[in-house]
Amino acid sequence: MIDPKKIEQIARQVQESLPKGVREFGEDVEKKVRQxxxxxxxxxxxxxxxxxxxxxxxxxxxxxKLALLEQRLAELEGKQSAAPANKPEDE
Known part of the structure; x- marks a missing residue:
């Protein structure tokens, strides 16, 4: 979750950037900003x-793991295509 200390720091910075008249509400403004x-x-x-x-x-x-599996699959497919195909004998 979000670090409460960071939220307090941001709330404090917002309060400090407010005009002086609004800043006089101090704790209430900081609390609302934090909320x-x-x-x-x-x-x-x-x-x-x-x-x-x-x-x-x-x-x-x-x-x-995916890269290894793809490599292994390519090797198996290569072996399968290189092996002679077994054809059924004509009866």
Whole structure:
């Protein structure tokens, strides 16, 4: 999930960029910004970096296995086409 510390940091930066009159509401504004950010980021259905890295490794291993299977299949097909065809004898 999203790192709460990052959301707090972004909320703080947004609050600091607001005009001084709005900024005086301080904690309430920061709290609302944090809630809105959390809600919007949750809607995006994001994954954290660790999960992304794990899935990347799974994909790489899957690609390697697929490449090996394709190579093996090509070798088997090559052997099959090189072998003489057994024709049934005429009766």
């Amino acid at each position: 809105v950010l959390q809600a919007q980021l949750t809607r995006l259905d994001l994954v954290n970096r660790e999960e992304f890295d794990v899935q990347t490794q799974v994909l790489l291993r899957t690609r390697e």
